[in-house]
Amino acid sequence: MPFSSVIKADLMVASRRSCCICHRFRGVNIEVHHIVEESKGGPNIADNGIPLCFDCHADVKHYNAQHPRGTKYSGSELRKHKVEWFKRVAVVAPTANLAEHRQIDVRIATEIHHYMTSGGGFYFLRDHDIWASYKSSVVEGIFSLLNVSDNPDMQFFDADLETARAEFVGDLAKGMSAVSFLTSLTGNGNYSLGSSIEIDLSPRIEEIRKEVAKANDLCSEAAVSYSELFHLMRSKLGIDLRF
Ligand SMILES: [Zn+2]
Structure with missing residues (x-):
């Protein structure tokens, strides 16, 4: 039953x-x-x-x-x-711990935003086409954020913020796993799909094109869900985060 x-x-x-x-x-x-x-x-x-x-x-x-x-x-x-x-x-009404909870949520919001902006990670998600190579330093913040995202101390007390954060982290993990699958580190500290000559000659070129387009889309989706989280963090917590 x-x-x-x-x-x-x-x-x-x-x-x-x-x-x-x-x-x-x-x-x-x-x-x-x-x-x-x-x-x-x-x-x-x-x-x-x-x-x-x-x-x-x-x-x-x-x-x-x-x-x-x-x-x-x-x-x-x-x-x-x-x-x-x-x-x-x-928790919809103020509780005894509200000020303390808010303080913790401000700390988490500030940390997340730092990870997303310090190396230019947000712009990578929003604008970068992975046909072109990119510096490993650009995605370091994003990977650090993914590494700490499962920690309980990175979860917001506020339920609206927490659902938005969970949504964003889910999208970010999807986008970055697609990107990691396609690109690898080359000698000069850049990530790329591989040498352009090899790619052009690959019998899988059409497949690669589709996978790259998909990875670009997933990254754009992660950028959109970060924008939503960003607006919510600013409006709910009243803090002045900037890009
Ligand atoms: Zn679930």
Whole structure:
């Protein structure tokens, strides 16, 4: 038996249709997962349900105990994700910790913006066509940001900021994995697709063209989601971030 529509609606409201694990807003692409599986006696009550996006739901479900790889999500861990996220989404009125939380969010916003602008990473995402080579220093900030993005101290307290951040980091990871797949470091500290003669002669030239176009698009999308996060960081926190 699935969860009742009333329980589902309650959980959708409590999570604001953002995923309890990755915090991205997912609109209709979100589902309620049983923390304890039905086949193992998990009841169809709100306490046993957790709203997850399709990606995280697949991660949670596809762990194969016969061929263990990675670390399985335990029931208690899922419950903790849910409780923590619901708590953050529920904060609409000022709380005792509000000033302290704001201070932490300002610190995170400033750090993220620094990573995005120090080496010109934002302009790389927005303007650079990876047919042309680029300096490794331009993407250093972006990779540093991706490296720290899983740290709990890089998550905003404010739920609006946190969903925007999660969306942006997801887009950034997609864009940079496409770019990393296509380009490699050459001797002079530049990244490029390879020597232009080799590319022109490659029998895969049409395929390469498509992959490059796709990578450029993904980077542009990441730039757009950063712009959205940037506006939100400025308006919600009232800080003067600049490019
Ligand atoms: Zn998710």
